[in-house]
Every structure is written in C-alpha cells, then in structure tokens.
Amino acid sequence: MSRTRAGWADPLLWSGGVLLLLIFGMPLLTPLFRELFPELDRPLYLQETFPALVAAHLGIVAASSAVAIVLGLGAGVLVTRAAGKDFRGLVETVVAMGQTFPPVAVLAVAVPLIGFGVWPALIALALYGLLPIVQSTIAGIESVPESVREAARGLGMNPLRVLWQVELPLALPVLIAGIRTSVIINIGTAAIASTVGAKTLGSPIIVGLSGFNTAYILQGALLVALLAIVTDLAFDRLQTRLQRGRATVPAAAPIARATTQTARSTP
Amino acid sequence: MRVRVHNRVLALLWLLGLAAAVGVACLTHAPNRLVTGTGIRFGSVLHGANLLVLLPGLWLGLAAFLRTTWRVQVSVLIAATLWLAGLVYIGGAEATRLAEVDSAYSRTSFGGGFWIMLTLGWLIAADALSRLKLKPVAAVLVGLAVLAPLVAQLASGHLANLSVLKEYANRQDVFNDALSRHLEIVAATLIPTLLIGVPLGVLAYRRQGVRPPLFGVLNVIQTVPSIALFGLLIAPLAALAAHVPVLAQWGIGGIGTAPAIIALTLYSLLPMVRSTTAGLEQVPASVVDAARGMGLSARQIFWRVEVPLALPVLLAGLRITTVQAIGLTTVAALIGAGGFGAIMFQGLLSSAIDLVLLGVAPVIALAVAADALFKLLVALVAFGEKR
Incomplete structure (x- = not known):
C-alpha cells in the first residue's frame, strides 16, 4: 500500500520519534500546558511517570497478544487439518459472533467473573484478540494452493513439514495482517481497561475526565493515539518487507487480506 | 451394531x-x-x-x-x-x-x-x-x-425476580433514557456517514489517484483508539464552542453527544467508503458495456445498473459501520454522551456487577440484532436481484 520513503520523510521514523519525545519529554511541555489551560492548578499528570505508564500499557498488550497468537494460531491450524475439520464451522461461528461483540463489553463482562485489576484486562484482551488471528490463520492457510501442497507431499514431506515449511510461510502475510488487527484493537482496549483498575495510558484520560482536567486527557490521548499509529506503521512496514521478500505470493492472499481487514473494528 | x-x-x-x-x-x-x-x-x-x-x-x-x-x-x-x-x-x-x-x-x-x-x-x-x-x-x-x-x-x-431485572425495575427510567439515547447516537452517526461516505466512495471509485491519500487518512483515524479520539476532540471542540457561540447553542462542545457523534462518524467513514468503492468495483465491466450499448446515459448507468449491483456490498459495509457504532457509543459515555455505557461504567466504578450487566447485555443484544438485520437485508437484496 505505502512505499517505503527514505530519510526524514519516513512516517514511521518521525511519528516514532515524536512518540519517544513525548514519552520522555512530557514534563518539559509543562509551560505549554500551563499556557493552554490557565485555569488548571496542575497541568501535568504526575501520579505515575509516562515511561512507566507506557511500559505497563505495552506489558498488558504484549502478554495478551502473545497468548492470543499462540491460541489463535493453534486453533486455526487445528481446524484446517483433516483431523479437526469437523470443528471448523463451529470455530468460524464463534469468531463471527464474537466480533459483533464490542471489545469494551468483553472487558466489562470479565469483571464480574474475575474481579477488578489487571487480570480481567489481560483475559478480555487475549480472548478478543484471538478472533482476528484465528480468522487470518484459516484464511492464510486456505490461500495456499492445493497444487503447492501436493508438490510438497510429492517431495516426501511429512504433514508437519508441509505445515511448517510450506503452509505457514505462505500464510504469513495474511497471518501478520490478522495479528496487526489484533494488536491495534488491544492497544485501544487496554486504554479503556483503566476503568476496571488496570494501570495503563488510559489512566490519565480517566482521571482527567472525572476531575475535569483537560490537560491530563490530552496527554493520555496523545500517547495512546501515537502508540497505536506507530505500531500500525511498523506492521505496515513488516508486511511490505514480507511481500517484497517473496515474488510468489499466492494469488488469493491479497483477497484474504482484504477480508480480514474489513472485519476490523475499533475498540 | x-x-x-x-x-x-x-x-x-x-x-x-x-x-x-x-x-x-x-x-x-x-x-x-x-x-x-x-x-x-x-x-x-x-x-x-x-x-x-x-x-x-x-x-x-x-x-x-x-x-x-x-x-x-x-x-x-x-x-x-x-x-x-x-x-x-x-x-x-x-x-x-x-x-x-x-x-x-x-x-x-x-x-x-x-x-x-x-x-x-x-x-x-x-x-x-x-x-x-x-x-x-x-x-x-x-x-x-x-x-x-x-x-x-x-x-x-x-x-422479573432475577437480580439484573430487579436492578432494571429500580431504574426503568434510566434504562429507557439510555436506550433512546444510545439509538439516537447510532442513528445520528449513520446519517452523516452515508452523506459523506458514499460520495467519497464513488469519488475513489472514479479516480484512482484519490485512493492512497483518502484511505491513508481514514486508516490513521481508524487506528486511533476511541478513548483517545474522544479525548483529543475535547480541547479543540471546547475552544471552538467558546469562540463561536452559535456552535455552543447547537450543543457542540468538548463533552456530550455532539463530540461523540463527530468521533463516531470519523470512525464509520473507513468501512463505508471502502465498501462503496468495493461494491462499485465488483460490478462486471461487461454489464456496464451492455448498458452503454443499449443507449443508457452515464447517469442512467450509474443509478440503474451500478448502484443496484453494488448495493449488497454497500449494505455489508453499513452492517460493519452500525455494529461498530453500537459498540463505540458505549465508550462515548465516558465523555458524557449517555447511553448504555453510562450504566455500565457506573456499575464498574461502584463494583455493582448487576449494573454492569444491565449496561452490557442490551449493547450486545443491539449489536447482534443489528448484525442479523443487515444480514437479512443483504440476503433479501441479493435474492431480489436474482429474480
């Protein structure tokens, strides 16, 4: 989709730079926030440092995404094997149904079952993050032409090697698209998770909203937005690299990618 | 045996x-x-x-x-x-x-x-x-x-004797207000989404050159998490309302229903524009050629051939948009837009689990119902075309 631009015009480079500057340099902007919001006594969020909030936020996203990737990939691979194909319809039903649920609803439902704190956030994010990954794993493996699979078998590969050396590498671009969707949704849902007691970049926003401190809201919102945008750009770069690295992407892959992207929703 | x-x-x-x-x-x-x-x-x-x-x-x-x-x-x-x-x-x-x-x-x-x-x-x-x-x-x-x-x-x-329904009986007025507000916000989002999204989709279909910048911008908006977009809109909209009193009279400000509708419309544009373009693109060129051969004008071809054939894909986009808006309206309660999110967050903040359920269950029901309704509509349109 996007060409990789070199040097200063590279959007990933400068948005990443701005993100880092804001994470570590937010206190330096105190005079600016004081100027913008003269009515506020405390124009800078000081309950936790911004690097600590970013680290906590990324920790939740990384842990839940790791679980979602392992389970989602496992489920996707399982239902595309001969032994598991009975369950494919069921898994697809669950995925389609689950994606009509808003992520914030999954988060809220997790609280009565688990309690407040970081755990409901982790579990809700991992569960919701599963859905696009399962979907893209199935779509990716489906996009591998049967002839390629036949050829691999003809070379004497056993089913495990066909999966590992043929199907998964060819499914990778579609798979990465699914992981991208999952991670971006999780970054947003993790911000909302501050309402169930997890410490994330959403905390300044929630504290600011309840205390009418627009400066806090702005600081949290800027960082969450940039974090999501930089992550998305990084995935975009990864996908471009992958596609350039292989000349023989199966023809069905772009279509499958488009379908996984349409199903994407924003937390 | x-x-x-x-x-x-x-x-x-x-x-x-x-x-x-x-x-x-x-x-x-x-x-x-x-x-x-x-x-x-x-x-x-x-x-x-x-x-x-x-x-x-x-x-x-x-x-x-x-x-x-x-x-x-x-x-x-x-x-x-x-x-x-x-x-x-x-x-x-x-x-x-x-x-x-x-x-x-x-x-x-x-x-x-x-x-x-x-x-x-x-x-x-x-x-x-x-x-x-x-x-x-x-x-x-x-x-x-x-x-x-x-x-x-x-x-x-x-x-009626289940806990969550006792909670409902206690706050029937709040619940009914939340329901009508929730639906109002979703409906108010869909109107500008259609009015802006469909023409943009047609434009992207006709001019290839428009696509990279248009989809680029819409993609970035879609990437920004909802809570952040609501937060980012507060300061500029509040400033705007303070300097242009007419806007404040219309209810536009940092918090409330208006910024929620603005943010939700921004989110809804990507699926709407994308499905409009995709819908028009999948109309077979041969059908358009045949219509031209029959002597239909460009305008007639658009309204009588391209639009009807693009309709199922367009409705599928509207389905994604509506389901997404129903969910996002829940988050909009954080900026004072009301709706079921207000009940849900109140429950979360006061650890009242029945209240959380009273807020969440109708949102899920609405999302599932909207999903089914649009699927039915798509099926009916496709069925009608086959006949």
Missing part, C-alpha cells in the same frame, strides 16, 4: 456442558444486593417439572451418536431450542421461589454454570443450523426462532 460418534462437535459441546453442570454453580443467591452470593448447583434445582429440561439435554447427547442426516440435525436444533428455553425458565422459576422463601431483598442471578450451558446450547443450535445449509434468509429467521422463547420469557415477566 457398532456404536460410533458421528458428530464430534456435538459430543464435545455436550461433554463441556456436562462438566459445567456438575462443576460450576448455576445460580448465585445472596440475602441482599451488596454481599457476595453463595452458589447453587445445577443438581439442586432439578426437582419437579424442572426435570423435564433433562429430556432435550439427554437427546442432544444421544444425537451425537446418530448419523448427521437432515432429520437428526432438525431434531438437534429443536432440542437445543427447548434446552435454552428450559434453562432460562428454571432460572426464572428458582429466582421467584427463592424470593418467596427468603426476603424480598434477596438477590438471585445466573452463575457461571448457567452462562456456560446457555452459550453451549446456542453453539449447538448454531452448528446444527449451519449444517442444515439453509438459504441466508431462512437461516436468520430460524436463528430468531431459537431465541424467541427467551425473549418471550423476558417480556412476560417470568424472569
């Missing part, structure tokens, strides 16, 4: 259901709304007429051993419907019985076991339904018929 499992999916779901029935409390009962309840096992609610629910339950287990013929699938679907209706009936009846035995302040709610068994029952029904390979319109209607007994029990007041 050898005994063999013919339907492994049904067997697995049934065993999971059995494990939930045995191992997880199906109801929780508390003397009042503030204390944590004690669990009630499924076994102890099975008395008298309640035992009848075991009939469809056992049939489902038995059916896993039968060949998956059409007739067996229909029987599974009916048994799953009866199972769901029976479980919910038992829940309502037990809540009423416990309210009479105990004080009127006592609270009975569905426990983990009930939720798991209900979910598994619905999955069994959905799996049987998909195996019947019905036409899309029929599939949606049968799906609704499976849920009808549950809605009927809810409407008849049979479930």
Whole structure:
C-alpha cells in the first residue's frame, strides 16, 4: 500500500520519534500546558511517570497478544487439518459472533467473573484478540494452493513439514495482517481497561475526565493515539518487507487480506 | 451394531456442558444486593417439572451418536431450542421461589454454570443450523426462532425476580433514557456517514489517484483508539464552542453527544467508503458495456445498473459501520454522551456487577440484532436481484 520513503520523510521514523519525545519529554511541555489551560492548578499528570505508564500499557498488550497468537494460531491450524475439520464451522461461528461483540463489553463482562485489576484486562484482551488471528490463520492457510501442497507431499514431506515449511510461510502475510488487527484493537482496549483498575495510558484520560482536567486527557490521548499509529506503521512496514521478500505470493492472499481487514473494528 | 460418534462437535459441546453442570454453580443467591452470593448447583434445582429440561439435554447427547442426516440435525436444533428455553425458565422459576422463601431483598442471578450451558446450547443450535445449509434468509429467521422463547420469557415477566431485572425495575427510567439515547447516537452517526461516505466512495471509485491519500487518512483515524479520539476532540471542540457561540447553542462542545457523534462518524467513514468503492468495483465491466450499448446515459448507468449491483456490498459495509457504532457509543459515555455505557461504567466504578450487566447485555443484544438485520437485508437484496 505505502512505499517505503527514505530519510526524514519516513512516517514511521518521525511519528516514532515524536512518540519517544513525548514519552520522555512530557514534563518539559509543562509551560505549554500551563499556557493552554490557565485555569488548571496542575497541568501535568504526575501520579505515575509516562515511561512507566507506557511500559505497563505495552506489558498488558504484549502478554495478551502473545497468548492470543499462540491460541489463535493453534486453533486455526487445528481446524484446517483433516483431523479437526469437523470443528471448523463451529470455530468460524464463534469468531463471527464474537466480533459483533464490542471489545469494551468483553472487558466489562470479565469483571464480574474475575474481579477488578489487571487480570480481567489481560483475559478480555487475549480472548478478543484471538478472533482476528484465528480468522487470518484459516484464511492464510486456505490461500495456499492445493497444487503447492501436493508438490510438497510429492517431495516426501511429512504433514508437519508441509505445515511448517510450506503452509505457514505462505500464510504469513495474511497471518501478520490478522495479528496487526489484533494488536491495534488491544492497544485501544487496554486504554479503556483503566476503568476496571488496570494501570495503563488510559489512566490519565480517566482521571482527567472525572476531575475535569483537560490537560491530563490530552496527554493520555496523545500517547495512546501515537502508540497505536506507530505500531500500525511498523506492521505496515513488516508486511511490505514480507511481500517484497517473496515474488510468489499466492494469488488469493491479497483477497484474504482484504477480508480480514474489513472485519476490523475499533475498540 | 457398532456404536460410533458421528458428530464430534456435538459430543464435545455436550461433554463441556456436562462438566459445567456438575462443576460450576448455576445460580448465585445472596440475602441482599451488596454481599457476595453463595452458589447453587445445577443438581439442586432439578426437582419437579424442572426435570423435564433433562429430556432435550439427554437427546442432544444421544444425537451425537446418530448419523448427521437432515432429520437428526432438525431434531438437534429443536432440542437445543427447548434446552435454552428450559434453562432460562428454571432460572426464572428458582429466582421467584427463592424470593418467596427468603426476603424480598434477596438477590438471585445466573452463575457461571448457567452462562456456560446457555452459550453451549446456542453453539449447538448454531452448528446444527449451519449444517442444515439453509438459504441466508431462512437461516436468520430460524436463528430468531431459537431465541424467541427467551425473549418471550423476558417480556412476560417470568424472569422479573432475577437480580439484573430487579436492578432494571429500580431504574426503568434510566434504562429507557439510555436506550433512546444510545439509538439516537447510532442513528445520528449513520446519517452523516452515508452523506459523506458514499460520495467519497464513488469519488475513489472514479479516480484512482484519490485512493492512497483518502484511505491513508481514514486508516490513521481508524487506528486511533476511541478513548483517545474522544479525548483529543475535547480541547479543540471546547475552544471552538467558546469562540463561536452559535456552535455552543447547537450543543457542540468538548463533552456530550455532539463530540461523540463527530468521533463516531470519523470512525464509520473507513468501512463505508471502502465498501462503496468495493461494491462499485465488483460490478462486471461487461454489464456496464451492455448498458452503454443499449443507449443508457452515464447517469442512467450509474443509478440503474451500478448502484443496484453494488448495493449488497454497500449494505455489508453499513452492517460493519452500525455494529461498530453500537459498540463505540458505549465508550462515548465516558465523555458524557449517555447511553448504555453510562450504566455500565457506573456499575464498574461502584463494583455493582448487576449494573454492569444491565449496561452490557442490551449493547450486545443491539449489536447482534443489528448484525442479523443487515444480514437479512443483504440476503433479501441479493435474492431480489436474482429474480
């Protein structure tokens, strides 16, 4: 989709730079926030440092995404094997149904079952993050032409090697698209998770909203937005690299990618 | 005759259901709304007429051993419907019985076991339904018929003694306000989405050059998490309203319904524009050529050929947009837009679990209903075109 631009015009480079500057340099902007919001006594969020909030936020996203990737990939691979194909319809039903649920609803439902704190956030994010990954794993493996699979078998590969050396590498671009969707949704849902007691970049926003401190809201919102945008750009770069690295992407892959992207929703 | 499992999916779901029935409390009962309840096992609610629910339950287990013929699938679907209706009936009846035995302040709610068994029952029904390979319109209607007994029990007041419905009875006005506000916000989002999104989609279809910048910008907006976009809009909109009093009179400001609608519209544009462009693109060139050959003008071709043929894809985009808007409106409660999110967040902030449920359940119901409605609409349009 996007060409990789070199040097200063590279959007990933400068948005990443701005993100880092804001994470570590937010206190330096105190005079600016004081100027913008003269009515506020405390124009800078000081309950936790911004690097600590970013680290906590990324920790939740990384842990839940790791679980979602392992389970989602496992489920996707399982239902595309001969032994598991009975369950494919069921898994697809669950995925389609689950994606009509808003992520914030999954988060809220997790609280009565688990309690407040970081755990409901982790579990809700991992569960919701599963859905696009399962979907893209199935779509990716489906996009591998049967002839390629036949050829691999003809070379004497056993089913495990066909999966590992043929199907998964060819499914990778579609798979990465699914992981991208999952991670971006999780970054947003993790911000909302501050309402169930997890410490994330959403905390300044929630504290600011309840205390009418627009400066806090702005600081949290800027960082969450940039974090999501930089992550998305990084995935975009990864996908471009992958596609350039292989000349023989199966023809069905772009279509499958488009379908996984349409199903994407924003937390 | 050898005994063999013919339907492994049904067997697995049934065993999971059995494990939930045995191992997880199906109801929780508390003397009042503030204390944590004690669990009630499924076994102890099975008395008298309640035992009848075991009939469809056992049939489902038995059916896993039968060949998956059409007739067996229909029987599974009916048994799953009866199972769901029976479980919910038992829940309502037990809540009423416990309210009479105990004080009127006592609270009975569905426990983990009930939720798991209900979910598994619905999955069994959905799996049987998909195996019947019905036409899309029929599939949606049968799906609704499976849920009808549950809605009927809810409407008849049979479930009125369940904790969440007691919470509803206490705040009926708040709930009704939340419902109308939630729907208002979604409807108010869809109108500008259609008015801006469809023309942009047509533009992107006609001019290839517009696509990279347009989709680039819309993609970045879609990437920004909702809570951040709401937050980012507060300061500029508040400043705008302070300097242009007319806008403030229209209700535009940092917080409230107006910024929520603006943010939701921004989110809705990407799926709307993308589906409009995709819908127009999949109209076969040969059909357009044939229309031109018949002497239709460019305008006639657009309205009589391209738009009708693009409609199913466009409606699919509208489905994604609507479901997404219903969910995002929940988050908009954080900036004072109201709706079911207000009830949900109030529950989360005061650790009142029934209140959380009262806010979340209707959002999920609305999203699922909108999804089904648009699927039905797409199926009807596609069906109409084939004729």
